[in-house]
Amino acid sequence: MNKELNTDTNTSSEERYLEFSLGNENYAVPLLDVKEVIAVPDTTPIPHAPSHFVGIMNLRGQVISIVDLRKKMKISPKEQSEEVAVVILEVQEITLGVIVDQVNRVLGIREDQISEAPQIEGKNNHDYMLGIYRGENTMTVLMNVFKILGIEELNFVEKQAA
Amino acid sequence: MDDFEKELKGDFLEESAQLLEDCEQSFLQLENNHEDPEILDQIFRLAHNLKGSSRAVGFGEVAEFTHNMENLILQLKENRIPIVESVVSLLLDCNDHLSHMVSTLTNNFNAEFDSVDLISRIVNILENGVESSAQTSLDQEGDSEIEVNETLEEDAHDIFEQQAMVHDKSLVENTDIQIQLDKKQEVANDVQPPLNESNVVEINKVQNDEQTAPLKKKVSAVTSQAKKDENIRVSLSRLAQLNNSVGELVILQSVLNQHKDEFKSEILTKSLGQLSKLSKDIHEISMSLRMLPIKGVLQKMQRIVRDTSNVLNKDIELRLIGEETEVDKLVLEQLGDPLVHLVRNAVDHGIESNVEDRINAGKSAQGNIDINCFHDGNSLVIEVIDDGGGIPPDIIRKKAIEKNIIKANDKMSDQEVVQLVFHPGFSTKEQVSEVSGRGVGMDVVKTNIQQLSGDITVDSTLGKGSVFRIALPLSMAVIDGLIVEVGRQNFVFPLGQVHETINVRPEMLGFAEDLGVVLNLRGENMPLIKASDVLGTEPFNTSQSFKKAVIVKSKTVNYALLVDEVVDHQQIVVKPLGHEINYEGFMGSSILGNGLPALILDLFKAIKGKNLKIKKIEQVFNEVA
Structure with missing residues (x-):
């Protein structure tokens, strides 16, 4: 199930993001990191992995992990979930599938439209937030999925070299 | 420089590296087999190709240098100059120089080189023949390096002397000499003493063009014949x-x-x-x-043995057995360095320095090193065998104690002691030698091999020699796998880690509080472990009266693993797992016939550090409580 994505008209200084829903909240990732969007595939569970690791799937011969960010972020899934999809992200040779409740749209966001995430007392684990984009009645958190999962790209490089 | 030109040069350099490897092999063959005209033909062809294409892509220095080399080879081909060791050494030096040029040019297309010395050695042999070349090459070196500002007269004098020699040897035809004479006198009368490179080259060009003209057709005929088993490069x-x-x-x-x-x-x-x-x-x-034959890597060892034994003044023959044995390219690329270390080591430390020691021990005066390659099941085995003095365990033990690697009262068998040569920082040679370095060799070898999921061991018999044995997986990409079912899920066990599969019956089991359930298999006791405990999957009750178990045996682990079912045995394509899955019990994954991925379990690592004993015999057959 590949989705047709409506792109907003963009000017040159815009960055494009793919916005999706986790529960009733909106998140977005840089569109350049998105490889494709697919329907939820059959997966093989991974023993000894944290519970947000749903399993591994066969993406045309490539074995990739599927994670459920909702579990990781403790967000309750939407009740009616016909639109559930998997966003395949690819950053520096790490490929990962992320389950989302719904893929919403592609956002073209200018830098001046991004505001910083607020500092919240006693919480220092939202490094993954790249910023916040406010639409007319909506709020979208721009995120780095790999950071929230604690996947350090540097480690990956070291592993490759070993 | 535009992209096209860059690409052209890049391609050329890549190809040349291959050509030069082929060349080196041919030179080495030449030394052992003077008579075979085909070898010379081949070398000539290689040099000629190199000259032509380097000129075409604009590497003038390479072209000029190969041109000189070609002249020398031509003389060899025509039997004007005998093929002796000094000539082969010169050719090998030229080859090294070319390799150096190619690798330097790869990084910098505009690099410049100093080829004067080698060219003068070539010219010297061309003019003076082999016997006198040692002497005159010294003279020439003097000319070009020390007495750069020699006067015209002296230079001219030298040249006349050389001419006289040429006459004596009659190695060059009269007409050629005449040309040389004329040219040399021009040089001598030139304002720029001494003989400089470009002038010498000029001389040879004249000489060469006359001689190669009729040859050219022949060469091209041979080349087109050789194209039949051409290869294609694929990324x-x-x-x-x-x-x-x-x-x-x-x-x-x-x-x-x-x-x-x-x-x-x-x-x-x-x-x-x-x-x-x-x-x-x-x-x-x-x-x-x-999969590529291991030949490419092994043949490089000929050169290593030749050079190393020359330095050490030992007479050693290297034999290659099983050169056609195939191995995954990725594995092959990693094999070169460890093998060079091993081979050098065998020449330096293995074969006795004193020939009389060998003769007294009833061995041939000439040392022998064999490299033997073969497939053993799913592994590639490479043995480096020398018939030298062997590794003395007591000396190793003493050194190891001195270096605090083991304690004086450690009880180790001789066999175990000998394996200490792979310990970091261990070198038994009293002095650091030019050949084997500073004792960083063997542990690096071991690390390299382990990175390829392989292992290296040494067997040594005092007085008889040593065998270094490398075992490597044939391919990183395909393994033999046993597909098993655990908790309604398929897993793959690498067949190489599975000793056997058995049906477990109640009478085979015993129990002790501290050991858990113990399986007695033909008199051998081993712990019985449930795969569902290892993998943390839901227990699954089968109604069978017996259970299947996989026996895992290695130096470090020995246990029986209960599985629900053994499904199949097949070749498994190993796919890497993402970095995000960091449980070391998994070796990778594979996609099975149902299209779903399955995890490949590393049976040696999966139970590490876990207490998995089964607490009651009843639990083996009645899994659902």
Whole structure:
């Protein structure tokens, strides 16, 4: 199930993001990191992995992990979930599938439209937030999925070299 | 420089590196086999190719240098100059110089080189023949390096002397000499003393063009003949793509095969059968594409042995056995360095320095080193065998104690002690030698081999010699796998780690509080462990009266693993797991016939540091409480 994505008209200084829903909240990732969007595939569970690791799937011969960010972020899934999809992200040779409740749209966001995430007392684990984009009645958190999962790209490089 | 030119130069350099490797082999063959005209033909062809294409892409210095080399080879071909060791050494030096040029140019297209010395050695042999060359090469070196500002007269004097020698040797035809005379006098009368490179080259060009003209046709005929078994270069990433797609094809094929009963039409069934065979062929071919004979790496060892034994003044013969043994390209690329270390080590430390020691021990005066390669099951085995003095365990023990590697009261068998040569910072040679370095060799070898999931051991008999044995997986990409079912899920066990599979019956079991359930297999006791405990999967009750277990045996682990079912045994294409899954009990994953990925379990590591004993015998047969 590949989705047709409506792109907003963009000017040159815009960055494009793919916005999706986790529960009733909106998140977005840089569109350049998105490889494709697919329907939820059959997966093989991974023993000894944290519970947000749903399993591994066969993406045309490539074995990739599927994670459920909702579990990781403790967000309750939407009740009616016909639109559930998997966003395949690819950053520096790490490929990962992320389950989302719904893929919403592609956002073209200018830098001046991004505001910083607020500092919240006693919480220092939202490094993954790249910023916040406010639409007319909506709020979208721009995120780095790999950071929230604690996947350090540097480690990956070291592993490759070993 | 535009992209096209860059690409052209890049391609040329890549090709040249290959050509030079071939050249080196031919030179070494030449030394052992003077008579074979084909070897010289081949060398000449290689040099000629190199000259032509380097000139075409604009590497003038390379072209000029190869041109000189070609002249020398031509003389050898025509039997004007005998093939002796000094000539072969010169050719090898030239080859090294070219390799150096090629690798430097790869990084910097505009690099410049100093080839004067080598060219003067070539010219010297060309003019003076082999016997006198040692002496005159010294003279010439003096000319070019020290007495750069010699006066005209002295230079001219030198040249006349050389001419006299040429006359004496009569190695060069009269007309050539005349040309040389004329040219040399021009040089001598030139304002720029001494003999400089470009002038010398000029001389040889004149000489050469006359001689090569009739040869050219012959050469091109030979070249076109050689093209028959030509190869094509394909990037590894494309091969990986192909392998992926073929993997998909094979999986789809097995899905179709599973459902073939549903085909009602005869033509469909028949086509499926044919398709099935075709898929299998394609699969095999695509797998074999990455496999290369180990020859390429082994032949480099000839040179290592030659040079190393020359430095050490030892007479050693290297024999290569099983050169055609195939191995995955990725493995092959990593093999060179460890093998060089091992071979150098065998020459330096293995073979006795004193020939009389050998003769007294009843061995031939000439030392022997064999490299023996073969497939053993799913592994590639490479043995480096020397018939030298062997590794003395007591000396190793003493050194190891001195270096605090072991304690004086450690109880170790001689065999165990000898393995200490792989310990970091261990070198038994009293002095650091030019050849074997500073004792960083062997542990680096071991690390390299382990990075390839292989192992290295040494067997040594005092007075008889040593065998260094490397065992490597044949391919990082395909393994023999046992598909088992645990908790309704399929897992793959590498067959190399499985000793056997058995049916567990109640009478084979025993129990002790501290050991848990123990399995007695033909008199041997081993702990029985449930795979579902290892994998943390839900227990699954089968109604069978016996259970299947996989026996795992290695130096470090020995246990029986209860599984629900052994499903199949097949070749498994190993796919890497993402970095995000960091449990070391998994070796990778694979896509099975049902299209779903399955995890490959490393049976040696999966139970590490876990207390998995089964607490009651009843739990073995009644898993659901």
